[in-house]
Amino acid sequence: xxxxxxxxxxxxxxxxxxxxxxxxxxxxxxxxxxxxxxxxxxxxxxxxxxxxxxxxxxxxxxxxxxxxxxxxxxxxxxxxxxxxxxxxxxxxxxxxxxxxxxxxxxxxxxxxxxxxxxxxxxxxxxxxxxxxxxxxxxxxxxxxxxxxxxxxxxxxxxxxxxxxxxxxxxxxxxxxxxxxxxxxxxxxxxxxxxxxxxxxxxxxxxxxxxxxxxxxxxxxxxxxxxxxxxxxxxxxxxxxxxxxxxxxxxxx
Numbered sequence: 001x002x003x004x005x006x007x008x009x010x011x012x013x014x015x016x017x018x019x020x021x022x023x024x025x026x027x028x029x030x031x032x033x034x035x036x037x038x039x040x041x042x043x044x045x046x047x048x049x050x051x052x053x054x055x056x057x058x059x060x061x062x063x064x065x066x067x068x069x070x071x072x073x074x075x076x077x078x079x080x081x082x083x084x085x086x087x088x089x090x091x092x093x094x095x096x097x098x099x100x101x102x103x104x105x106x107x108x109x110x111x112x113x114x115x116x117x118x119x120x121x122x123x124x125x126x127x128x129x130x131x132x133x134x135x136x137x138x139x140x141x142x143x144x145x146x147x148x149x150x151x152x153x154x155x156x157x158x159x160x161x162x163x164x165x166x167x168x169x170x171x172x173x174x175x176x177x178x179x180x181x182x183x184x185x186x187x188x189x190x191x192x193x194x195x196x197x198x199x200x201x202x203x204x205x206x207x208x209x210x211x212x213x214x215x216x217x218x219x220x221x222x223x224x225x226x227x228x229x230x231x232x233x234x235x236x237x238x239x240x241x242x243x244x245x246x247x248x249x250x251x252x
Contacts, residue, residue, distance in 0.1 A: 046159040049173045053150040055197030063198070064213035067091070067139060069206070072098065077209065079143055084108075086222040089140040090116065097238025104131075104140050107222050113233050114226050121226040124233050135233040138206035142191065142199055149185035150175070162190050167210050168201030170194035 043051075062080045078090040086107035094102040101117035113135065114123035126135075149155040162174040172192040177184035189204030200211045 045161045045173055046153070048161075048171065049159050049175075049191070049193075050151045050153070052171065052193035052195070052197055053147050055195075056193065056199065057147050057151070057197070059197040060218035061198065061215045062218050063211055063215045065209040066212045068208045068210070072207075076212065077139055079140075080222060081143065081218045082107075082220060082222045083218060084221045087140075087144055088222045088225075089143065091137050091139060094137045094139075095135075095234035095236055097236075099238065100234055102137070102234065103225055104137070105222060105224055106144070107224070109224070112224060112228070114224060115234060116225055122229040122231060123224045123226050124229060124231055126233065131233070134235050134237070137236055138187070138204075139209060141187070141206075142202045142204075142209070146186045150191075155185050157184065157186055165190055165192055165201040165203055165208070165210070168192040169211075170198075170200045172201070 060081045060083050062078070065077045065079060067075045067077045072093070075092045077092070078088075080088040080090075082088075084107075086105075088103055088105045090101070090103045092101045094100070094104075095113075095115070100115055103114045103116050105112045105114055105123070109125075111126040111129050111131070112123040113126060113131065115121055149157065156178040158176050158178055160174045160176075162172045164170075164172045170193050172190055174190055175186055176188045177186075187204040187206070189202060191199065192201040194200050198211065198215055199209070202209045
């Protein structure tokens with residue numbers, strides 16, 4: 001009987017030890033912070049682009065961009081975005097097939113095309129606050145009116161991450177029109193942005209833009225660089241050659 005009673009504490013101790021070992025092998029319970037970290041998915045490309053473009057809307061700066069177009073020498077396009085919302089984009093050789101330098105300016109007085117080269121420097125107001133296709137160099141769009149469609153989740157575009165354009169910094173994205181879109185609000189192409197919203201490169205139908213100068217703060221506002229005239233807008237294409245004059249037949 002004494003032997004049986006003595007074995008009871010030993011059995012109890014063994015059972016307690018076994019249960020303790022089994023309990024120590026159970027996996028630890030994840031904390032709320034760990035669970036939240038594990039469940040957070042990376043942002044999709046469209047959300048990333050929308051965030052960078054939202055920063056671009058508030059970024060007022062001046063910078064120079066190299067513009068490369070097929071069959072044309074590289075030129076420096078100067079972009080100026082003022083604190084009051086006015087903007088100016090200088091395009092060397094932007095009209096008359098490269099024969100005229102122009103500046104596109106938007107301020108409280110309207111939208112203007114200004115010839116900045118030659119003796120006939122003047123600004124012409126664009127009708128209906130937009131440039132017709134034949135007078136639109138298009139390089140200004142990534143800095144102004146394409147920003148809203150790039151942040152609007154309802155815009156008929158698709159966005160994917162893209163390899164960086166040569167010489168560009170920041171994050172690059174490929175933008176394409178959805179198949180259901182009748183008219184795309186943004187030209188298809190690649191667009192690269194720095195973390196502060198600075199466009200560092202863009203490649204679309206108009207050519208390739210690449211940031212090549214330091215970025216400096218934009219001015220408070222922008223004035224027109226020349227007087228306003230009622231003349232017509234300059235076309236981007238070269239004017240047709242003048243018809244050859246034929247010699248009048250001689251009369252005897």
